[in-house]
Amino acid sequence: MKPIHAAAALAIGLASASNASAELIWQDFSLTYLNGSDYEVGDEDRQVITVEHASGHSWGDTFFFMDRLKWDDGTTENYMEFSPRLSLGGVTGSDLSFGPIKDVLISTTWESGENFDNLLYGVGFSFDVPGFNYFNANIYKAENDLSDDDEQLTLTWGLPFSLGNADFLYDGFLDWSSASDTNASEMNWTSQLKWNIGKYFGMKSKLYIGTEYAYWNNKFGIKGADERNPAFLLKWHY
Template identity: 65%
Template sequence: MTAKKTVSALALVCALPLTTPANAELIWSDFSLSYLHGEDYEVIAPDGEMDTVTFEHASGHSWGDTFLFVDRLMPGKADSETYGEFSPRLSLSSVTDRSLSLGPVSDVLLAGTWEFGEGFDNYLYGLGFAIDVPGFRYFNVNLYKASNDVWDNDEQLTLTWGYPFTLGTADFLIDGFLDWSSRSDSNASEMNFTPQLKWNAGKHLGLKQPLYVGIEYSHWNNKFGIQNRDERNASLLLKWHF
């Protein structure tokens, strides 16, 4: 598929809210701001130290779901950068008006992602699967073909999950993602496994929305497709939902 056709395909997915029936409805919506501080980052942080501020928005609709995040990356001894992703998914159960559930798979979706950063735009398109896993708030699998701007095209597997649990009166959440991309002529295969463990301090401060305190751990092999540039970094995390 040419880059032009890829952009057109992703644009179709991104336009879903405009093309769905008039009775399409918003089911849920969430906004959050996060602050991270770590000291063992690779590649863009020469001394390993970096602060990151992240804005996130996620929403569920009668026609599917969306996820957006924008990172402001602020290394200690390098210029700051902005990176983000926008990922809409169209429920094929909604489109066909029939259940596509099978075993643990509760829905099949058309999935797209736009990755944007300093001087590049990547477009990913493929299929997504919503999986029912006992105890998990959500568990998603996306399979993508990537049309990359400044390096060779490849394939990508993305997993996302959220698992809440309670210890006594304390509420916790383990969530995160795993991205695996295939090897290409220009890049090594890479794997980025990044979970977060968070305690809801807001519950004990009388807040209606979560205020999380915790850690994020990045286990990234061949970061940015660079052979043997591996990241093992734990960051302090503060995340406020509103």
């Protein structure tokens, strides 16, 4: 594994800050079940259990998830990401908003899977987009264990809407990374369209049913490994 540089120290510092006296503004926990049959790179059929936690603080925000994947042949693996961001407006007490941009942040991500750890660091922006719960952009420099270093752009969004008395959420992410000597440029656009059926059972928490669709070109930087994968989704926020 490559040496842990300033990005790792920053990520660890931000993680520690979330446990300090800084104000917790909001947080969300969720558990997701996915079942798809068109995965690339490995067994086509997989089931995935995902645990997620997101939080907003006076100093910034965090996002964490861990996937437990089970292939149809019985193979299992784990993958996780932890993404703390430091709000420059929050820590300086300044209003950094301009145009559609609400805040400017220092962004970091730690990606960890089977026998690798990647560190990403850069700058992030939070946008004020009408109708969206959130819309974020992060521009990273990536230090990768199993391939050459590259650059990455990540967009995340959440768009709630209603049809009659039915409540829906369309959310997801888009990752684009540059090419290097060891990997092709890749683009992963994964989004979820979900219907909150929890309200019909008198649940205060959200229980979603829907689908996740992964549109992934050159998956894992492998030229020609293009994934088009719809998956059944069940997601509970608690």
